[in-house]
Amino acid sequence: MWMLIQYILKKMALLAPVLVGTSVIAFALGVMSPGDPVDQVLNPNGNESYTQEEYDRMSARMGLDKPLHVQYINWVGNLLQGDLGRSFFTNKSIVDQMARRIPISARLAGLSMVFTVVLGVEGGVIMAVWKDRFLDHLLGACAVTALSVPGFWTAIMLIWLFAEKWKLLPTSGIASGIGYLLPAVTLALPSTGVCARLTRTAILDEIGRQYVTVAASKGLSRRQTVVCHAFGNALIPVVTYLGTHMAGILGGASIVETIFAVPGIGSYAISAVQSKDYYVVQAYVLFSGMVYVAVTILVDLLYMAVNPRIRRGEAGQ
Amino acid sequence: MNQDMEIKGLNVSFVDHGRETKVVTDVDATFSEGSITGLIGESGSGKSVLGMAILGLLPGSAKVKGTCLYQGRDLFSLPEKEMKKVRGTEIALIPQNPTESLNPIRTVGRQLVECVTAHEKSAKSRAGIRRAGIRRDELLGRFGFQDVGRINGSYSFELSGGMNQRVVSALGLMNCPKWVIADEPTKGLDSILRRQVYEVLKDIGRSEVRGMLVITHDITLAKALCDRLMVLYGGCVMEKGNAQAILEAPMHPYTRGLMDSLPEKGMRPIRRADRDKERCLAGCRFYPRCPWGEARCGTEMPPETTLLDGRTVRCFHYA
Numbered sequence: 108m109w110m111l112i113q114y115i116l117k118k119m120a121l122l123a124p125v126l127v128g129t130s131v132i133a134f135a136l137g138v139m140s141p142g143d144p145v146d147q148v149l150n151p152n153g154n155e156s157y158t159q160e161e162y163d164r165m166s167a168r169m170g171l172d173k174p175l176h177v178q179y180i181n182w183v184g185n186l187l188q189g190d191l192g193r194s195f196f197t198n199k200s201i202v203d204q205m206a207r208r209i210p211i212s213a214r215l216a217g218l219s220m221v222f223t224v225v226l227g228v229e230g231g232v233i234m235a236v237w238k239d240r241f242l243d244h245l246l247g248a249c250a251v252t253a254l255s256v257p258g259f260w261t262a263i264m265l266i267w268l269f270a271e272k273w274k275l276l277p278t279s280g281i282a283s284g285i286g287y288l289l290p291a292v293t294l295a296l297p298s299t300g301v302c303a304r305l306t307r308t309a310i311l312d313e314i315g316r317q318y319v320t321v322a323a324s325k326g327l328s329r330r331q332t333v334v335c336h337a338f339g340n341a342l343i344p345v346v347t348y349l350g351t352h353m354a355g356i357l358g359g360a361s362i363v364e365t366i367f368a369v370p371g372i373g374s375y376a377i378s379a380v381q382s383k384d385y386y387v388v389q390a391y392v393l394f395s396g397m398v399y400v401a402v403t404i405l406v407d408l409l410y411m412a413v414n415p416r417i418r419r420g421e422a423g424q
Numbered sequence: 425m426n427q428d429m430e431i432k433g434l435n436v437s438f439v440d441h442g443r444e445t446k447v448v449t450d451v452d453a454t455f456s457e458g459s460i461t462g463l464i465g466e467s468g469s470g471k472s473v474l475g476m477a478i479l480g481l482l483p484g485s486a487k488v489k490g491t492c493l494y495q496g497r498d499l500f501s502l503p504e505k506e507m508k509k510v511r512g513t514e515i516a517l518i519p520q521n522p523t524e525s526l527n528p529i530r531t532v533g534r535q536l537v538e539c540v541t542a543h544e545k546s547a548k549s550r551a552g553i554r555r556a557g558i559r560r561d562e563l564l565g566r567f568g569f570q571d572v573g574r575i576n577g578s579y580s581f582e583l584s585g586g587m588n589q590r591v592v593s594a595l596g597l598m599n600c601p602k603w604v605i606a607d608e609p610t611k612g613l614d615s616i617l618r619r620q621v622y623e624v625l626k627d628i629g630r631s632e633v634r635g636m637l638v639i640t641h642d643i644t645l646a647k648a649l650c651d652r653l654m655v656l657y658g659g660c661v662m663e664k665g666n667a668q669a670i671l672e673a674p675m676h677p678y679t680r681g682l683m684d685s686l687p688e689k690g691m692r693p694i695r696r697a698d699r700d701k702e703r704c705l706a707g708c709r710f711y712p713r714c715p716w717g718e719a720r721c722g723t724e725m726p727p728e729t730t731l732l733d734g735r736t737v738r739c740f741h742y743a
């Protein structure tokens with residue numbers, strides 16, 4: 108156990124530069140992007156005028172008159188106190204907004220992840236077991252379709268079918284929990300296809316190895332050799348894929364959230380970009396970086412769980 | 425019941441994109457109860473394929489013809505469900521390439537215990553697992569491991585090649601099988617360990633199992649361990665019979681060449697294949713390299729001839 112905590116701490120230390128880097132990039136993004144934040148605040152509608160004096164006063168109040176490194180340090184200082192500033196437009200605290208939206212995105216990502224893992228891995232196993240037979244070809248075709256259809260098309264089709272035609276599910280919003288269903292499926296579809304194909308290849312790869320034949324020579328059934336021996340080894344590449352995928356969708360599934368009007372972190376970022384709400388964009392970039400770091404650690408732990416070679420290697424250091 | 429294993433007309437070929445490659449041709453052999461049979465022959469001559477065919481473990485691309493009679497049943501036509509019960513209990517395997525033969529994500533100890541728990545439902549109970557553990561530790565001890573506990577908790581990638589080799593030897597013997605097919609059990613071991621493994625195999629071959637099939641390149645091992653010998657070349661049995669007789673007075677030109685190429689006999693290599701003769705696919709497999717070749721050797725497969733001392737030789741010279 109102590110080993111494990113040490114390992115996690117070490118990983119975090121290694122990933123600290125990533126966080127620092129992300130924060131610099133996030134900050135730079137705010138500074139470099141076109142448009143003037145002072146102007147944005149003083150003249151949100153584009154039809155109000157202000158004097159240079161007013162401008163300088165506002166600039167000083169926002170801390171924008173100081174040199175860049177001082178601005179950065181101030182920004183990070185506020186950040187560490189849990190203050191990411193306020194949106195130019197709504198004037199709402201960004202931290203509050205994020206705190207409200209992150210759980211929604213997390214729920215969506217989690218549900219979609221469940222679909223991907225359950226259907227993808229299961230489908231892959233079935234395809235491997237029925238290799239080159241009808242079921243394999245059928246599921247293989249489904250997988251290719253699933254991974255090649257663009258998300259917005261899936262979304263439109265699902266809305267049309269389930270909401271308009273059959274009136275089973277809400278078109279948008281997450282007023283009831285069931286509202287998560289369509290966006291989660293849309294989000295999960297391509298990755299399920301990839302995951303199924305990956306699992307199939309990985310399992311077939313492992314089945315051809317000698318240790319599986321040797322397991323059969325002990326008197327295990329074909330099914331047992333696949334489940335008890337080949338499967339665990341086949342999971343190693345699948346876990347790698349699922350990890351990066353997880354990091355991607357946790358950071359907000361912008362398009363899907365926007366289409367289905369899910370008030371998550373992704374749609375927040377999209378609207379902020381559209382309205383040049385730089386503080387929000389900064390916060391979003393920072394958040395994505397943090398998610399990336401957290402998921403990386405999580406995947407490493409999962410990886411250790413499925414791969415003793417790494418477990419032993421890390422513990423031995 | 426008679427525990428002999430009787431192979432008749434065994435032919436194995438691999439099909440790849442419609443092209444068929446024959447790797448074992450017309451093998452007839454009887455492995456009789458109480459005997460240890462050695463299977464020798466150069467690399468690629470089909471020794472492992474023969475062993476795996478008996479266990480029904482060749483890949484799907486393999487086509488197996490012939491019969492293998494064992495306890496009144498033909499193993500080659502036995503349904504998978506029955507064959508499953510044969511593997512490990514009736515006939516077990518000590519596999520070649522030990523490191524690839526072990527699952528890299530399971531500890532060696534668990535993989536050994538599994539040989540027993542794969543079969544009996546009751547063996548999955550705690551007592552069964554404990555008994556399997558005792559058997560495992562005893563076998564590992566016999567194969568020269570001192571720190572059995574450490575070995576049990578290790579993964580195959582944490583052990584050396586020679587250690588894995590001895591682990592898979594234990595693996596083949598875990599469930600007290602009646603027959604053992606040992607594929608190069610002494611490969612990669614130093615002379616002391618080789619001696620030790622040989623002693624264990626000999627001991628087990630004499631007392632615990634009904635019979636053993638030992639595939640090996642190690643003629644010294646074959647000499648010391650085996651009662652009978654089968655010499656394979658290009659998938660054909662060239663000579664088979666009493667081990668001592670064959671090793672002392674080889675008859676078939678290939679067996680003679682093999683003996684002459686041993687270090688203690690002066691390491692004279694078998695000559696290279698003759699280009700023109702290599703195209704004669706219908707005849708004797710050894711014809712392209714044979715010093716005694718006649719014209720008909722290239723067109724006709726010589727029959728197996730039984731000699732006075734009971735051995736059979738596949739060569740026109742003795743027909």
Ligand SMILES: Nc1ncnc2c1ncn2[C@@H]1O[C@H](COP(=O)(O)OP(=O)(O)OP(=O)(O)O)[C@@H](O)[C@H]1O
Pocket residue numbers: 438447465466467468469470471472473474483485520
């Ligand atoms: N899965 C396979 N697919 C196609 N050909 C195969 C397969 N397995 C074996 N062969 C062929 O069968 C022949 C005999 O192989 P086998 O493994 O029995 O040799 P061997 O006598 O055991 O050699 P070694 O002493 O090197 O282990 C070889 O020519 C090999 O190419």
Ligand SMILES: [Mg+2]
Pocket residue numbers: 471472473520607
């Ligand atoms: Mg071999």
